[in-house]
Amino acid sequence: MLNRIFVIAAALEAVVLAQSCPSLTASYPAPSVASGYEARLIAQDLESPRGLLFDNKGNLLVVERGKGISSFNVKGDGSCVTLSNKKTVVGDGALNHGIEISTDSKSLYASSVETVFKYEYDAGKQSIKGQGKAIVNGMTTSDLVTRTLLLSSKSKNKLLVSRGGDENIDLSAVDVNGGDSQIRIFDPTKDGVNFTSGTTLGWGLRNAVGVAENPKDGGVWSAENNADNIERDGFEIHENNPAEELNYHGKLDDAKNTLLNQNFGYPLCYGAWNTSEIPSAGALQIGQQFAVAEENATKSDSFCRDDRQAPRLVFQPHSSPLDLKFDSKGENLYVTLHGSWNTEDPVGYSVSVVKFGADGQPTEPSTSTSALSPIIGNSNTTACPGSCFRPAGLAWDAKGRLYFTSDNTGEIYVLVKSGGKGLDESRTSATGAASTVSYSIMSIAVSVVACLFASFM
Structure with a gap:
């Protein structure tokens, strides 16, 4: 009899759990998730969602291209997250990607192609x-x-603003005064400042969409989307070159930062990935920079090596890193890879992680081709980009869970460790330690068991 009671209670608990955690289903094959992780689709039907973040009340703010900034109330524990009460915060269809917020959540920042706004x-x-x-x-x-x-x-x-170039290979970016393909530093308390008036953090960065600051030491990093359709000496090499780049810019509060205002190569120099496919490569190594195109005939590989700042790591060409987020200890850097269009075989389309050491630097050497460890990716990339998710923005919540958008499918996912623990357990707030869902389930289960006992007494 007692066994029967427990079987019934377990069955009811499973029903309650299923009912308390509604599931959304994607229109494409379910993503593959690495061992030790869980992921759940928690929002659909958004308008090309890009950047996202949480305010200090736990509300999720999302940039929807062509619409503005929307907010959601967030409830649930583990991967069982629900978003509700969608609200338009900023109704401006020109906003297309960037979003930031002050520590006290009293100042909200967002960007269009022309302007950075403060609200x-x-x-x-x-x-x-x-x-x-x-x-x-x-x-x-x-x-x-x-x-x-x-x-x-x-x-x-100090507000960092990253701006890409005006075309695939924008030769005007050789002039630092032009402002193309740069990251600049601004005082957010001032307004009406032209981009070229900001302090140059780094230039020669084709499109450094991902920008992050390591909380451990304050080091600033950017992920650069490199050029397409590259040729060298008349040969097409774009399938496996140039590499996407993870660049290091030093620390903003370091008065002796030698990386401040450094040139990272573009449009004259590019990071190597597959050196065997680069004509006249010589002793060129993975991660080193090389010269390309007829316009660069007077620029040699030695110029790129000696006069331009090399990337700290390189990633597979055309994987398109879009966002970077460190965990609270600076031990892991999470990267969204938006995915390729300029390759025969689709690459990217995943969320991956780069390991960092106690010195604030990646544990892998600059010549590595395996610095990225995939966490969640499309199970069938042959259907990409048409029928798969394309990760874009990343955001942490107070429970150490990592959220990411998929712009082309209009979705948001949440990513946790197996068992529902946050990826960044050090970020978990004391109030978030107990699982309200678990308590609800347990209280219901206990009540059921009690009632069952009473019925048999």
Whole structure:
């Protein structure tokens, strides 16, 4: 009799769990998730969602291209997350990617192709006051239109803005004064500043969409999307070259930062991935820079090696890294790979992680081709990009769970460790330690068992 009671209780508990965690189903084959992780699709039907973040009230803010910024209330534990009460925070269809927020959540930042806006934000009401101020302008380009934003947590009043070039190979980027293909530093308390008036953190960066600051030491990193359709000496080498790059820019609060205002190569020099396919490669190694194109005939590989800053790591060409987020200890750097279009076989389309050491640097050498460890990716990349998810933005919540958007499918996923623990357990707040869902299930299960006992007494 007692065994029967426990069987019934377990069955009811399973029903309650299923009912408390509604499941969404993607229109494409379910993604593959690495051992030790869980992922769940938690939102659909968004308008090309890109950047996202949480305010200090736990609300999720998302940039929807062509629409503006939307907010959601977030509930649930582990991977059992539900988003509800969607609300328009900023109704501006020109906003297309970048989003940031101050520590006190009173200032919200977002970007269009031309402008960085600052809004007075109320997290309790999930609303802004007024129309916002244009704090950085003069950034319009016709090709690479994202403007990534990073508000430093280590250096007061420093807002980083990343701007790409005006075409695939933008030769005007050889002039630092032009402002193309650069990351610049601004004071967010000022407004109406032209992009070229900002302090140059780094230039020669074709399209450094991913930008992150290591919380351990304040080191700034960027992930560069490199050029397509590359040729060298008249030979096409674009299938496996040039590499995407992870670049190191030093620390913003370091007065002796030798990497400040360094040139990272573009449009004259590019990181090597498969050196066997590069004509006249000589002793060129993976991760070193080489010269390309007829316009660069007077530029040699030695110039690229000696006069330009090499990447710290390289990733597979055309994998398109879009966002970077460190965990709270600076031990893991999570990367969204938006995926390729300029390759015969699709690559990218995943969320991966790069291991970092106690010195604030990646554990892999600059010549590595295996620095990225995939966590979640499409199970069938042959259907990409048409019928698969394409990761874009990343955000941490207070429970150490990692969220990411998929822009082309209009979705949001949550990623946790197996068993529902946050990827970043050090980030977990004390109030988030107990699982309300688990308590609800257990209380129901206990009540059921008690009732069953009573019925047999």
